[in-house]
Amino acid sequence: LTRTVSTAGNVDKFTISFWFKIGKLPIGVGDTRTICVAGSPSTIKFNASNQFNFYPTTSSSAQLVTNQVFRDPHAWGHLVCVYDSGLPDEDADDRMRIYYNGDEITSFNTRTNPLRYENASFNSAVPHSWGDIHHPSPSGNNWDGYLAECVMIDNQALTPTSFGEFDDNKVWRPISVSTLDFGTNGFYLN
16 A cells, blocks of 8 residues: 655654564565555664564664564564654653554664654655555565554654553453544554
């Protein structure tokens, strides 16, 4: 799915949430599995080492790469990526956040915080694609698996409880997002 927004929303604050199930793991050096891309090279993906990567800016200077690896092709998981570059310098580590199944990931192989008010490509007037690297052309690094409940929230930095909750068995489950304010360019792909 690809969409180019006609007018940029808030490129300094947004939240992306999605549920995923891995179909095929990355298989070697240079092999990635891209979930979402906005322009180039801004991506949300799993790298060749099965670590989760959040690269929200065009320069790729701002990035989070988890120490945690994702190698279970049998289970559904939920990831939330939050970008809020307007936070003051003392809160620079909160400008980008990643949550997995309701819990914040705090251990990173690579962490490069964005500058204050550094614009992201996500939510800007560039092509946004889910499951496909469209720049410069499709490649073998496209997503291989399932995606569900894909949500983009424009102009808000939300937490996982906006998208899921723990049931009585302490299993993280999706909830309805129908009451959320999606903002100018937000969307919901069920």
